Amino acid sequence: METSFLVFFTLLFFQRFGTSTDIMIMTSSNVTCFENERQSLLTFKQGLTNTHNVLSTWKGVECCKWQGVGCHSRTGHVVKLDLRALVSLETLMLDDSFGLHGKLSNSLENLKHLRYLDLSMNEFSGNIPKFLGSFERLKYLNLSGSGLYGVVPHHLGNLSRLQYLDLRNTFVLDKTYDDHKSFSGYFDFSEAVIVDDLGWVSSLSSLRHLDLSGVTIGEHINWFHQVNMLPSLLTLHLACSGINLPSIKYVNFTSLNSLDLSRNGIDSIIPIWLSNLTSIMHLNLQFNQFHGQIPGFLGTLNALTSINLSFNSFNTSIPELLCNFSSLLHLDLSKNMFSGQIPVSIGLLLRLEDLYLNDNKLGGNIPTSLGKLSKLKNLDLSYNSLVGILFETHFSTLKNLTHLVLSSSSLVLNFSSGWIPPFQLQNFFASSCNIGPHFPNWLQTQTNLQKLDLFNSSIADTLPEWFDNIVSHVLELDISNNQIHGKLPRFHGDISNQRKFRILKMNSNKLKGLFSTFPSNVSWIDLSNNLLSGYIPQTDGRMNPSLEVVKLSKNRFNGSIPIHLCKVTSMQVLDLSQNMFSGRLPSCLGNLINLNVINLAYNTITGVLPRSLGSLKDLISLHLHNNRFQGDISVSLQNLTNLVTMDLGNNLFMGAIPFWIGKRLSNLKTLNLQSNKFTGKIPLQICQLSALQYLSLANNSITGTIPRCLGNLSGMIITTSDYYSTSNYEESILVTMKGRQLSYTMIIAFPISLDFSSNNIFGEIPDGLMNLVGLMNLNLSGNLIKGHIPFTIGGLKQLESLDLSMNELSGQIPQSLTSLSFLSYLNLSFNNLSGPIPIGNQIQTLDDKSIYKGNDGLCGPPVSRSCKENDTSYNHVGKEEDQVDTMSLWFYVGMGPGFVVGFIGLLGSLHFIRNWRVAYFKTLENVYGWLTLLVVLNLARLRPE
Ligand SMILES: *[C@@H]1O[C@H](CO)[C@@H](O)[C@H](O)[C@H]1NC(C)=O
Ligand SMILES: *[C@@H]1O[C@H](CO)[C@@H](O)[C@H](O)[C@H]1NC(C)=O
Ligand SMILES: *[C@@H]1O[C@H](CO)[C@@H](O)[C@H](O)[C@H]1NC(C)=O
Numbered sequence: 001m002e003t004s005f006l007v008f009f010t011l012l013f014f015q016r017f018g019t020s021t022d023i024m025i026m027t028s029s030n031v032t033c034f035e036n037e038r039q040s041l042l043t044f045k046q047g048l049t050n051t052h053n054v055l056s057t058w059k060g061v062e063c064c065k066w067q068g069v070g071c072h073s074r075t076g077h078v079v080k081l082d083l084r085a086l087v088s089l090e091t092l093m094l095d096d097s098f099g100l101h102g103k104l105s106n107s108l109e110n111l112k113h114l115r116y117l118d119l120s121m122n123e124f125s126g127n128i129p130k131f132l133g134s135f136e137r138l139k140y141l142n143l144s145g146s147g148l149y150g151v152v153p154h155h156l157g158n159l160s161r162l163q164y165l166d167l168r169n170t171f172v173l174d175k176t177y178d179d180h181k182s183f184s185g186y187f188d189f190s191e192a193v194i195v196d197d198l199g200w201v202s203s204l205s206s207l208r209h210l211d212l213s214g215v216t217i218g219e220h221i222n223w224f225h226q227v228n229m230l231p232s233l234l235t236l237h238l239a240c241s242g243i244n245l246p247s248i249k250y251v252n253f254t255s256l257n258s259l260d261l262s263r264n265g266i267d268s269i270i271p272i273w274l275s276n277l278t279s280i281m282h283l284n285l286q287f288n289q290f291h292g293q294i295p296g297f298l299g300t301l302n303a304l305t306s307i308n309l310s311f312n313s314f315n316t317s318i319p320e321l322l323c324n325f326s327s328l329l330h331l332d333l334s335k336n337m338f339s340g341q342i343p344v345s346i347g348l349l350l351r352l353e354d355l356y357l358n359d360n361k362l363g364g365n366i367p368t369s370l371g372k373l374s375k376l377k378n379l380d381l382s383y384n385s386l387v388g389i390l391f392e393t394h395f396s397t398l399k400n401l402t403h404l405v406l407s408s409s410s411l412v413l414n415f416s417s418g419w420i421p422p423f424q425l426q427n428f429f430a431s432s433c434n435i436g437p438h439f440p441n442w443l444q445t446q447t448n449l450q451k452l453d454l455f456n457s458s459i460a461d462t463l464p465e466w467f468d469n470i471v472s473h474v475l476e477l478d479i480s481n482n483q484i485h486g487k488l489p490r491f492h493g494d495i496s497n498q499r500k501f502r503i504l505k506m507n508s509n510k511l512k513g514l515f516s517t518f519p520s521n522v523s524w525i526d527l528s529n530n531l532l533s534g535y536i537p538q539t540d541g542r543m544n545p546s547l548e549v550v551k552l553s554k555n556r557f558n559g560s561i562p563i564h565l566c567k568v569t570s571m572q573v574l575d576l577s578q579n580m581f582s583g584r585l586p587s588c589l590g591n592l593i594n595l596n597v598i599n600l601a602y603n604t605i606t607g608v609l610p611r612s613l614g615s616l617k618d619l620i621s622l623h624l625h626n627n628r629f630q631g632d633i634s635v636s637l638q639n640l641t642n643l644v645t646m647d648l649g650n651n652l653f654m655g656a657i658p659f660w661i662g663k664r665l666s667n668l669k670t671l672n673l674q675s676n677k678f679t680g681k682i683p684l685q686i687c688q689l690s691a692l693q694y695l696s697l698a699n700n701s702i703t704g705t706i707p708r709c710l711g712n713l714s715g716m717i718i719t720t721s722d723y724y725s726t727s728n729y730e731e732s733i734l735v736t737m738k739g740r741q742l743s744y745t746m747i748i749a750f751p752i753s754l755d756f757s758s759n760n761i762f763g764e765i766p767d768g769l770m771n772l773v774g775l776m777n778l779n780l781s782g783n784l785i786k787g788h789i790p791f792t793i794g795g796l797k798q799l800e801s802l803d804l805s806m807n808e809l810s811g812q813i814p815q816s817l818t819s820l821s822f823l824s825y826l827n828l829s830f831n832n833l834s835g836p837i838p839i840g841n842q843i844q845t846l847d848d849k850s851i852y853k854g855n856d857g858l859c860g861p862p863v864s865r866s867c868k869e870n871d872t873s874y875n876h877v878g879k880e881e882d883q884v885d886t887m888s889l890w891f892y893v894g895m896g897p898g899f900v901v902g903f904i905g906l907l908g909s910l911h912f913i914r915n916w917r918v919a920y921f922k923t924l925e926n927v928y929g930w931l932t933l934l935v936v937l938n939l940a941r942l943r944p945e
């Protein structure tokens with residue numbers, strides 16, 4: 001993703017500095033300006049609401065001296081208005097408003113002599129004015145990112161001297177970068193710039209530069225025919241405008257330098273007419289569905305310096321001919337299905353600076369000729385099937401390499417321990433490569449590293465001392481999922497580091513020892529799943545006041561939760577689970593009002609829940625299970641109305657189950673109160689939790705009957721759980737099903753589950769419960785439930801685990817049970833069931849006698865008692881019921897094969913299938929991750945507090 005991000009800014013750069021040089025306009029600022037023109041400018045200024053002091057020089061009579069205004073050196077008329085807002089990456093990050101705001105006044109119409117008009121990168125509002133068509137001397141018109149919208153007026157066709165026209169809609173372009181799942185059509189139409197007819201373009205006979213990127217043109221308009229009337233065109237940019245490729249007989253604009261048809265979803269082979277564009281330097285076709293061969297004629301276009309074919313559907317091998325382009329600087333073939341090997345002749349592209357071959361199906365070894373590309377700065381070979389060993393020779397002349405991405409290949413990096421690379425990398429990504437077992441020593445020569453990703457790269461070594469240095473200045477570090485041992489680095493840290501958002505992931509290693517200070521300026525720290533011990537930092541020392549994510553789970557930390565954590569009000573995720581923390585929960589935790597996730601599960605924390613927790617209004621996920629919390633659940637928690645997960649299981653909570661949970665926490669999907677000391681009835685308000693997909697009240701002292709209204713829990717009627725996820729936290733829950741406790745993570749989906757086992761619940765199983773067709777787990781065992789198993793139980797199609805054991809159920813086992821094709825665990829033992837055990841389908845595989853144990857009246861396989869010897873009385877009853885069940889069976893079609901699918905699904909969702917899970921996660925990260933990281937996290941969160 002970073003690739004395309006980079007390209008995007010490169011384009012912006014070209015835009016800004018590259019193209020206006022050929023339109024020189026003689027202006028001077030020591031002529032006195034015309035009063036009517038001065039008045040027009042002032043009226044224009046008055047129409048603006050927010051000028052950001054940009055127009056502070058706009059006062060006095062000498063309007064030719066005003067900023068952005070240029071007058072003709074002889075006549076004194078205003079000929080140039082350059083109001084482009086200066087936007088840097090920083091301003092984009094820090095400030096969501098820049099430039100001029102407000103209406104574009106009609107008064108500008110009086111500037112009849114204008115030759116140059118640049119209103120780009122502002123926030124004007126309103127339609128693109130028609131009067132622009134009256135500036136008959138205009139040579140340069142730039143409205144890119146101006147905020148003006150609507151239908152492009154045909155009057156622009158009057159501008160017969162126009163050489164440069166840029167209507168780029170940056171709003172749409174940015175949006176589609178955020179979400180390239182939809183390349184067009186995803187935006188608010190009030191911001192759209194639309195072309196309803198391109199006829200006017202063909203009369204712009206002097207035009208050399210045309211940029212309509214992000215402008216909605218649509219498939220129905222024959223853009224080519226109109227544009228083809230402009231033989232002197234040098235630049236044609238039509239990215240993300242919804243166009244397709246018409247069939248073309250002649251192309252007239254053969255002097256074209258730069259063609260951008262990216263992000264149009266064009267489904268085509270590379271058109272032959274490209275071969276006539278003999279001067280073409282930049283070709284950008286990314287984000288389309290181009291396919292087929294890369295045609296030989298491309299090899300004759302020897303002016304090409306930049307080719308971008310990423311995000312298309314090419315599935316051939318990389319043609320040797322690409323290596324004819326000795327002038328090529330930038331080659332991006334990423335995100336296709338190119339197969340075969342990287343051609344050896346790639347070593348001929350001696351001027352190449354950027355090479356992106358990532359996310360294809362390339363195999364084989366990496367040719368050593370790559371080592372000849374001495375100008376290479378960016379090299380990305382990640383996510384292919386490349387194998388073999390990378391030697392020092394592969395990099396011998398690559399002095400300028402700054403960005404090296406090898407992630408997720410099976411490459412082995414074999415460098416001698418004394419190797420001093422010729423390059424200084426900024427980014428090195430090698431997750432899932434084979435780098436170890438030793439820690440790569442050469443990294444200590446890399447003093448400019450900003451991002452380092454060695455996730456799962458087979459390192460089983462001690463963390464070297466010099467690594468402290470890298471940790472202190474790197475912005476993003478991931479060395480997780482290795483077997484790195486030794487002590488945690490001393491986090492001293494370069495306080496002067498300007499970037500606030502730093503990420504350190506060292507989780508899932510074997511690091512030992514103390515964690516005594518927070519690294520400086522870190523926003524995201526993950527040390528979970530190591531062997532760290534002792535207290536966690538007891539002072540606020542270098543803690544970043546904008547720390548957001550702290551994950552310390554699965555270590556051996558002890559002591560109480562330090563109070564100074566409460567000062568870090570930016571905290572969003574706090575995971576201290578699976579340690580040995582003790583003591584009470586500090587009441588000041590209520591200050592962490594930005595908290596989304598708090599996980600303290602599996603510790604030995606005691607005491608009552610502080611009232612102040614009720615102020616964590618953004619809390620989505622609350623995990624407190626397996627501690628020693630006691631007392632009532634604080635009524636203040638009813639204020640946590642955003643809560644999705646409330647997991648209080650395995651504690652010493654007591655009293656009635658609060659009725660307000662059902663009334664107030666209407667977003668709850670997971671409610672776990674199991675293994676506490678709750679008493680009283682199940683409150684009817686629980687039935688109002690329409691999103692609920694997991695409810696466990698097991699192992700308490702609950703009495704009363706099962707409320708009928710539970711059949712209305714609509715979250716359990718859908719057949720796939722749709723668990724909400726926060727971007728920075730992976731939820732997991734424990735489910736007691738199939739006779740075991742299973743840990744589920746939300747990578748796939750949690751099972752929809754209802755567990756009331758081990759209480760004192762009496763009465764019958766309400767028929768309404770059989771409405772919950774999404775249920776995968778139903779556990780009512782260990783209660784005092786009487787009556788029949790509902791005949792309609794066969795409607796719970798998704799059921800994988802059913803436990804009704806240890807109750808007082810009587811009557812026959814419904815025949816419809818045989819239609820539960822996913823059922824892999826059944827327990828009906830110790831009831832008063834009687835009659836024949838149903839036969840057929842899935843139930844046939846559940847042939848363990850213990851399923852039916854303790855029901856003396858049952859007969860037939862697998863129990864030893866045969867049905868023939870039964871007394872006639874219930875044989876008779878049995879027949880009647882059989883009839884009912886056969887009827888309902890008609891509704892329960894769909895059997896055998898479903899089980900296999902269900903079983904595989906289950907395997908997949910289990911936490912212990914780690915490699916698979918990791919792979920899945922990494923793929924996700926690769927597709928959307930970089931952008932999420934760059935845009936969502938860094939940019940959005942770097943805004944000033
Ligand atoms: C404008 O000022 C420059 C010096 O600053 C001078 O050379 C030039 O002659 C002046 N032009 C006019 C039209 O006064
Ligand atoms: C360009 O090509 C078109 C065919 O698409 C032709 O009709 C037209 O005359 C040509 N225009 C110029 C200006 O050469
Ligand atoms: C490209 O150029 C060739 C030779 O100059 C010419 O025959 C052909 O018609 C041209 N093709 C197009 C699509 O303009």
Ligand SMILES: *[C@@H]1O[C@H](CO)[C@@H](O)[C@H](O)[C@H]1NC(C)=O
Nearest residue numbers: 374375376397398399400401
């Ligand atoms: C590396 O880049 C620098 C400027 O960034 C340039 O001056 C130098 O020539 C480049 N070296 C090579 C080998 O291309």
Ligand SMILES: *[C@@H]1O[C@H](CO)[C@@H](O)[C@H](O)[C@H]1NC(C)=O
Nearest residue numbers: 611612613614615616636639
């Ligand atoms: C809960 O909300 C109520 C009203 O919205 C408010 O009065 C009360 O102080 C809140 N409690 C906590 C602990 O924030």
